[in-house]
Amino acid sequence: MSVLVYTESEGGSFKKVALELTSYAKGVANAMGGEVTAVSINGGNAADLGKYGADKVMEINDAALETFNAKNYAAALAQAAKSAGAKTVVVSSSANSKYLAPLLAVELGAAYAPNVVALPESTSPMKVKSTVYTNKAFAINELKTDVTVIGLAKNAYGLHENSGAAAASAFSVELAGDNGVEVTSVDKATDKVTIADAEVVVSGGRGLKGPENWNLIEDLADTLGAATACSKPVSDMGWRPHSEHVGQTGKPVASNLYIAIGISGAIQHLAGINSSKVKVVINTDPEAPFFKAADYGIVGDAFDVVPRLTEKLKQFKANNA
Amino acid sequence: MKILVCISHVPDTTSKINFTDNDTQFDTNGVQFVINPNDEFGLTRAMWFKEKQGATVHVANVGDASAEPTLRKALAIGADEAIRVDAPATDGYFVAKQLTKVAQDGGYDLIIAGRESIDYNGGMVPGMMAAMLGANFVNTCINLEVDGSNATAVREIDGGKESVKTSLPLVIGGQKGLVEESDLRIPNMRGIMMARKKPLHVVAADAAEAHAATAAFEKPAPKGAVTMVDPENLDQLIELLHNEAKVI
Ligand SMILES: Cc1cc2nc3c(=O)[nH]c(=O)nc-3n(C[C@H](O)[C@H](O)[C@H](O)COP(=O)(O)OP(=O)(O)OC[C@H]3O[C@@H](n4cnc5c(N)ncnc54)[C@H](O)[C@@H]3O)c2cc1C
């Protein structure tokens, strides 16, 4: 019996989420009494996955999979799952994995549970806990099919070291020549930490008064190696690009640390960021609703507090380097 | 071009989420239901195709009769006909199966669904439909143009966006960007009057087994109180983030 895990990579090395997912797959395999088979598509060094519990690594190296295509990737993973006799396939919550997972589930005749936040409550029948209602509640889902696909929510499990043999072997797949959707151009900032991958996100709201003040946010973010984000009105007014808008109608954030500056904490904003682990709020108004959702709060003026905080963090980083 | 817009009927974003029957059912008491925001963007884009390219637009929902006001609202916005598959929507696979049947029976060229619904947040229905129909699929779609049987789309990816070329039949998982928020329409009196006369077909569900069932719901544990830090004592914040929260 095996748990198959799709380990995503970028530029030939595994992403951090691949290691987290392998750790999680190991937890599922322990509960089921099985082994972990990782599938890497034009990926990194198999030994890296062994550290987190992969017993086997199926390495798919195929020029046709050089750029992501949901249909081709789903087909490749389905073939790997069938070949490994996988009972459960674990995928992440990246945009690409969320794109391919429903296709993979149909191909395998498997139930698909997205946004899963913990190890299964039981594996026979498979019962998993996921977030629903924009993170305002959890559901315990009972999956009724023999084979299942689990989508792990962002940053839900963390890295757990294990030892696995990570015995690598090549696996070749058969792909349809025409995959129906062809990428014609990609527009992606490669020099910036993305909100999806960031461990720390620094976010600014209307309290910052105007785009000319965003150096406050950027300096703090640079100091922390963080991604920058903003509330919806900020992007609606064109102070910041739409790609930075977070919340229910924007991007979801599930970072370790979310620092909200000059954001009131409206329910639609919180819906998108409340799966972040630790929230720090800086706001002049002690009654701002965000303080109720925060772990640490500072009542103060961003223009006074943020530059001083950035300076202190720089010192802290220098001392702890 | 025949377009099907899949409309999920969801609690308004500000709703308080509660459960009844030993935490197994969603408590609809006092909850206002709306068209799923991602579907509203898709429906508005469909109206553009109708007005600019002469497309026919149907809307479909899998749900009980309580979803009919939401379908009527879509008709008032301008859809030509509505279809309700009469079955509770409890499982994404089951819903995708029903909508696939609707799509096959109606011979649609373009199926517009949302990236995810804000109730179950599954993001599974559009992809599953595409797989079941053998149609092309573009998820997190933020722009869509159709010319004959060719389509071009832009989709959001982590950290940016990409442009793609594809063809009909096509399923998209749409979101904000398909149209701007300022383009969303509020039904006017004329639209509401006309909607009353437009067909709303109720069809029986196709036999299909659910793949999943919700055994129970849980509310998150109440959050601990916030720790307030004096703005004059930022060292304390750094100390807490480092030693207590362990995030820096
Ligand atoms: C259907 C729907 C969907 C929505 N989706 C989203 C979404 O996805 N994301 C989102 O963010 N919003 C969303 N909204 C909007 C949301 O309701 C709020 O309007 C928005 O989040 C408020 O943004 P804000 O906190 O930046 O601004 P405001 O509410 O104006 O808050 C500004 C805050 O800054 C504080 N402040 C002022 N000056 C300073 C200073 N010098 N230093 C520190 N603090 C200061 C103020 O005390 C105030 O709390 C949605 C709304 C609707 C209806």
Ligand SMILES: Nc1ncnc2c1ncn2[C@@H]1O[C@H](COP(=O)(O)O)[C@@H](O)[C@H]1O
């Ligand atoms: N019960 C339903 N009836 C009609 N369309 C639905 C239903 N559930 C989901 N959809 C469509 O599928 C999209 C994604 O929903 P979900 O997979 O539930 O996150 C929604 O935005 C709708 O377009």
